[in-house]
Amino acid sequence: MNNRLYGNLIFELSKEGRQGCSLPKNRFGHHELPASMQRKEPAALPECDEPTVVRHYTNLSANNFGVDNGFYPLGSCTMKYNPKINEEMAALPQFQNLHPLQPADTTRGAQAVCTLLKRSLCALTGLAEFTLKPYAGAHGELTGLMVIRKYHEQRGDMQRTKVIVPDSAHGTNPASAAVCGLDIIEVKSYYDGTVNVDDLEQILEEHGQEVAAMMMTNPNTLGLFEPNIPDIARMVHEAGGLMYYDGANLNPMLGACRPGDMGFDVMHINLHKTFSTPHGGGGPGSGPVGVRKGLEDCLPEHVSPFNGNFAVEMRAYAYILTLGREQMKLVGPLATLNANYIKERLKDVYELPIAGLCKHEFVFDGLKDKSTGVTTMDVAKRLLDYGYHAPTIYFPLLFHESLMIEPTENESKETLDGFIDVMRRIALEAKENPDLVKTAPHNTPIGRVDDVEAAKHPVVKY
Numbered sequence: 001m002n003n004r005l006y007g008n009l010i011f012e013l014s015k016e017g018r019q020g021c022s023l024p025k026n027r028f029g030h031h032e033l034p035a036s037m038q039r040k041e042p043a044a045l046p047e048c049d050e051p052t053v054v055r056h057y058t059n060l061s062a063n064n065f066g067v068d069n070g071f072y073p074l075g076s077c078t079m080k081y082n083p084k085i086n087e088e089m090a091a092l093p094q095f096q097n098l099h100p101l102q103p104a105d106t107t108r109g110a111q112a113v114c115t116l117l118k119r120s121l122c123a124l125t126g127l128a129e130f131t132l133k134p135y136a137g138a139h140g141e142l143t144g145l146m147v148i149r150k151y152h153e154q155r156g157d158m159q160r161t162k163v164i165v166p167d168s169a170h171g172t173n174p175a176s177a178a179v180c181g182l183d184i185i186e187v188k189s190y191y192d193g194t195v196n197v198d199d200l201e202q203i204l205e206e207h208g209q210e211v212a213a214m215m216m217t218n219p220n221t222l223g224l225f226e227p228n229i230p231d232i233a234r235m236v237h238e239a240g241g242l243m244y245y246d247g248a249n250l251n252p253m254l255g256a257c258r259p260g261d262m263g264f265d266v267m268h269i270n271l272h273k274t275f276s277t278p279h280g281g282g283g284p285g286s287g288p289v290g291v292r293k294g295l296e297d298c299l300p301e302h303v304s305p306f307n308g309n310f311a312v313e314m315r316a317y318a319y320i321l322t323l324g325r326e327q328m329k330l331v332g333p334l335a336t337l338n339a340n341y342i343k344e345r346l347k348d349v350y351e352l353p354i355a356g357l358c359k360h361e362f363v364f365d366g367l368k369d370k371s372t373g374v375t376t377m378d379v380a381k382r383l384l385d386y387g388y389h390a391p392t393i394y395f396p397l398l399f400h401e402s403l404m405i406e407p408t409e410n411e412s413k414e415t416l417d418g419f420i421d422v423m424r425r426i427a428l429e430a431k432e433n434p435d436l437v438k439t440a441p442h443n444t445p446i447g448r449v450d451d452v453e454a455a456k457h458p459v460v461k462y
């Protein structure tokens, strides 16, 4: 890349005395800061002319891959297209310029958005009430578990300190339970990643009195709908525990069924996945928590200041209104159709360990032909050469060469076909010229990174 010309860091381009901006005139007259608050030395800021700054950041941004550049089939993370109308709505000055400490009677519009969004989420999930405050999925999980803890405390049921978490769960599930001060009991999966009901039965027999909740992700990490939810919910409820639904990726459910109707008591939704907000790189997010009737008073007053990430809520509400009731019903079926279409068209060259219908995502176990020595890592790297973001790799841990693909509902057939063609081409390359795939990527600014070296000797500062 043109790193030499534009520099890796803006500081490397700094030339003493260069200036690329002028500050607005002080409109408030001359109010000198008290001497004690003034700098003794100038701030260590880069000094650059405007074209250099613009080129530096524009070139950096072009090294990024996002849903606006291309297809992003990252399984278990719902990287869906983010309609631009959402951005326009979130950027309306009437919303964008609100100050959280403004008098409440001047923020009626924003409050109405929050209320209407909560109502929409209740309708979509079959639950009674939501809080919008949590900042992310993991924050929602922690909040939801605190709700559950409060429920048990209110009943004087103080010995319930254990949470049952499937071994296939997203890593945030056990982490949130631990942060909440709860102990984790892992329940095994069957081969297809669905909850092993016999194992659950045994756990409940042994620890039933201490179980605060069971956390479930549905469809599970292999994109399969858990077939035994009614039984599982009955068993956990009979033992006195509550059912928690990890609704981070709710796409396949929309229009098909609702967690509240399936026996779940508490759930979170990742607005930044299911309801479209650009995410990745750590934020911004929003993880509203919903509860069934009877648990409303366990919802928190304070898990974050004010109303959470309001701009993400705006985007989600814009998305919901844009789709409307009728089109919302197509989200689940289309997410499911798209995933199954890719799966069926690739399963003759990629190993499909769990056959049958999937929901919004599915997992291959690497290439079918293992004799070439080409791994899932190689396929993922080669995809970058063709301008595709790699799917999730080496997760879930149930298979050695996991390649987890989620197309999302809003991609066209042509986009899916383009991806399928490239995946087939890579499978062919693996046979005909395996070294080409094993040494990929070749067209990116940085080639294959030595990730063993990176893990053993991380360089964490520039």
Ligand SMILES: *Cc1c(COP(=O)(O)O)cnc(C)c1O
Residues within 6 Å of the ligand: 076, 077, 136, 137, 138, 139, 170, 172, 173, 217, 246, 248, 249, 270, 285, 287
């Ligand atoms: C993404 C995800 C989470 C965590 O959400 P964050 O917003 O990243 O904290 C939890 N569970 C599942 C199933 C997820 O896919």
